[in-house]
Amino acid sequence: MIGRTLGRYRILEQIGGGGMGVVYRALDARLERDVAVKVLPSGALVDEAARRRFRQEALALAKLSHPNICVIYDFDTQDGLNFLAMELVVGQSLAQKLDAGPLPEKEVVSLGTQITAALEEAHERGIVHRDLKPGNILVTPKGQAKVMDFGLAQLLQSQADLAATQTFAETRGLSGTLPYMAPEQLRGETPDARADIYSLGCVFYEMATGRRAFLEDSAPRLTDAILHQAPVGPRAVNGRVSPQLEAIILKLLDKDPERRYQTARELRVDLERLRMPTTPIPETRVKKSIAKPVLAAAVGIVILAAIAFGLDAGGIRSRFSGGSGRGEIRSIAILPMENLSHDPEEEYFADGMTEALITEFAQIRALRVTSRTSVMQYKRAQKTLPQIAKELDVAAVVEGSVQRSGDRVEINVQLIQASNDEHLWAKSYQRNLRDVLDLQREVARAIAGEIRVAVTPQEKEKLAQRRSVNPDAYQAYLKGRYYWNQRSETSIKRGREYFEQAIEKDPTYAPALSGLADVADALSWYGFESPQSFVRSRQLALKAIALDDSLAEGHASLAMGLFYSDWDGAGAEKEFLRAIELDPNYANAHHWYSDLLGATGRHQEAISEEKRALGIEPVSLIMNTWLARRYYFGRQIDAASVQCSKALELNGDFAPARYQMGLIDIEQKNYGAAIAEFQKAKELSGGATIYIAAVARGYAASGRKDQALKIYELLKRPGEKYVSPYWMAQIAADLGEKNEALQWLETAWAGRAVWMVMLSVDPAFDPLRSDPRFQSFVRRIHLLQ
Structure with a gap:
């Protein structure tokens, strides 16, 4: 078997075997990675019906995606041999x-x-x-x-x-x-x-x-x-x-x-x-009841307050400074609160508490706080804490669990030093749901005696002046963010519904207005709706800032509208920098700002800014993909390819990463691979027009003009889905139709097409770059003014 090729897998060496089959290390020629190939015993699948049933079951097994399960990538039959391709685990x-x-x-x-x-x-x-x-x-x-x-x-x-x-x-x-x-x-x-x-x-x-x-x-x-x-x-x-x-x-x-x-x-x-040991707290009574989302937010706030104001306490000081030689905690990850209830409906309660904690911690400039997107990747992951901390590059983690049964709530909270998995402090509280205010004070007193972190007077004041929020509005807002984070057309639009519900419940809730602005940005950027969405985004962001000028998300949302819709580079940069000043741990502000830097030709700054975003969200799919995009626009194609491969290793089914790899393949003249990547992106997205246009680009670049023209003509026809004239100009440029490409750019300019901001750096338009008419377009988009 050594040296033989099964499907796209070249067998390198035998590494195991048993009753289930013989296992080989093999090279996946398509993705250029080592995998394990298990060849099943001869006669295990006696006929085509058996193989068909096995394939169906193998596909079900392939959907098991968990850090503690060896992933199945593929199943196939060749020359009478049935085999599985699996994750290669070293150990x-x-x-x-x-x-x-x-x-x-x-x-x-x-x-x-x-x-x-x-x-x-x-x-x-x-x-x-x-x-x-x-x-x-x-x-x-x-x-x-x-x-x-x-x-x-x-x-x-x-x-x-x-x-x-x-x-x-x-x-x-x-x-x-x-x-x-x-x-x-x-x-x-x-x-x-x-x-x-x-x-x-x-x-x-x-x-x-x-x-x-x-x-x-x-x-x-x-x-x-x-x-x-x-x-x-x-x-x-x-x-x-x-x-x-x-x-x-x-x-x-x-x-x-x-x-x-x-x-x-x-x-x-x-x-x-x-x-983790449990310390029951005697039940006490208060008159006022409180809803679940408020409990999540309140516990998040009080844990932060304990850390923020416990400046002169001992406790952990002896562990992190003085005789031990260790410094203050400067970076921290709030791991997903675990729902110990059997009711799946309580999952949202636990997730809401996690989000509340992260939001509050992020306001302390002395701490680098890992974002929600990155920590939620570890929900139920059960990796070792040192391993998680190393992957997230943090010094400490806070983890905990929530169990709600009737009117009783049990909350477990613990602080852990990441380097050696040492549990520095842990406690479990059992209370009546109505006693949340007493619970806040109890948790605050406990943690205040255990941790030390530098907090400015301004941060103290801000933390002490948290506004109340309608519980229903808060819950709808959390659901909106949850769906917006998934970045598909369906999920973004569902997020919009929840943000609108939150605003209906509380018209003065600025984070929900900012969330609605982000929905409008995403729908326009991905081509799910016309560029007019960015106009609404700017209006919503201005309203959010009017309600709360200290809201970093509002300033970042406003910057997006100024950048992509108004083409106001100076105004957008000012708002991005204000957002970062207000919340240096808001990863999206760094991420979006990198786009502006790249569009204005400041490629090295753009790369550095995207890396800052990744420092906060190291496993973010979109940010890993965007770092490849930064290299791509900076003409560092080999670096772009390496980075995009990393994004695909995180999730090979992420359509934007497939699309970006296809663009890189075109620059490397790997046209067949580019077409395959664009087709995959189209399939994964459910037929998004940006990826359909990309398939045409792949055919045009490879010289298969008939196939490119067929898609090109199809996209010209009026339809329900928005097709950006910018993408049409790219296809025309690849087809060698310079005049037609310039006509499409004229249409794109008049309609404020989103991607026009990238015109001066987009490799797709290199064939037009010397044309005075093209140079005129670049000057008319006044990002540099």
Whole structure:
């Protein structure tokens, strides 16, 4: 097999093998990355119907996207060989790791929590592993767990009755599935998610003790032990196992599925509590009740206030300065608050609390605060905290959880030093929902004694003067931001509906007006609506600023309208800089400002500004893509290609990144690749006209003019979707129709087409650059004045 090519994968070396197939390291020729290719056993799929069913299931498995699950990229058949292309994980199996003996309890809980998170993700999608064991779990050098072969045991069973599990187990042998199988599987019952939970108990037992739960040396004896005998208590094998961990393991291994943990989420709650002690607070009463969104905002504000005004407190000072030699916390990430309730409706409550915390922390200039977009990438990620902190480049993290049941709320908050995962402070509060004001004071007193950060008098005053907000307006605003962040036409328009609801509830709520301005900007920029949307954006932003001149989002929104609609570079730059002054942690202000810098030919400044945005939102798809765009407009094409590849590694289904890679491919004369990227962007976007026009550009640049003209003529016809004359001018330029391109630019200029601001730097118009008529257009767009 070595040196052979399967599909687009060139086999390099064998790296593993077993009953599920042989695994090879291979090179993906299309994306130029190493992957793992698993060739399934001969005869596993006996006919085309079986292969078709397998393909359907493999596609379902490919949709499992989770940091603790080994991702499946592709499935195909070639020359009678059925194979899967998967993520290549560097590390050792948990089985290999356990050869050295039991793990420390902290590591058991850390790895176990990650594996639990992987099961939770799969089970919520209706996928049961059926073969969970240490050999199917990889551990990277940084301590990240990756679960392999999800669902593969089920998929590779014969097309006979899937309930014939015992026979399947016997064929696998003692060293395979049997030691980790649940009693109900051995009885021939169809397993559900709770069978995976039992198998996880076997894995936990082995991690904690260094040996299997049952040591019988023959299949019949082992089967009997699993069905009828209780395992030796983990503490009897390893005295360092805590009673709490032993209780969790024994509950996992209960022979009755009804008495085990019923869901992976339920298990994860207990693991979280094992990591963090709970301090109940006696119930008190106040007269006034308060709605859920206000609680989220209030707790966010009070935690910040505790940090902001605890300047002279001790606590963490001894950990971060003085004898320890460590300095103040200068960078922090507020990780997504975890919803420990079983009610999915409470997810929004937890997310709202996260957003409130981030918004309040971001106002302290002495702190660099990671934005919501970036931290939300880690919701349920269960990576190790040092790993998350390294990826986000922060010194400390705040994490917590929320559980609401009836009129009771439990809030867990903890502060963690990122470098060594040291829990500096943690506490759990249990209160009546009406007692939120007492809860605020209690949390403030606790954290004020634990942290030190420099806050200016102006920031103190601003933090002390927070305005109240209609709870319904606040909730609608959070939903609007949630959908706006998704950046598809449907989601942006849905965000608009929620912003409008917020304004209806509270016409003076400036953030909602700013959000509505951002919706208008996005709809116009992506070509979902005409440039007139930017006119409305400017009006909304001015109204938001009139209500609250200290709102950074309002100034940034105004700058967008001045830049893209009025072509007022000086006015836009002033507003961008004001937004950054008000909130240096507002990533969008840096991100949008970089566009202006690039449009005016200040490419190195543009690159630096986009990197500042990425410093706040390191895993933002749009900002990673825009850094490639900055290099592209600066004619640093190789750097643009490298950066765009990074964006696609984050998410290969992000249409703007596919589009940008296509533009780069054109400059590198990789026309076939460009067409493929544009087609993919078009498919992912549901047929956005910007990407349809790009496909025509790819055909024109490659010399396939007939195909380009067909799309070009189609786009000329009036239709429901807006087609920018700027994009039409690009196609005409690629077709060599200089006069027609200039005519389209005249139309674009008259209609204030959004992308005209990029005219002086856009490589698409290099063929026209020497024409005096083109130079006249550049002068008429007065960005430099």
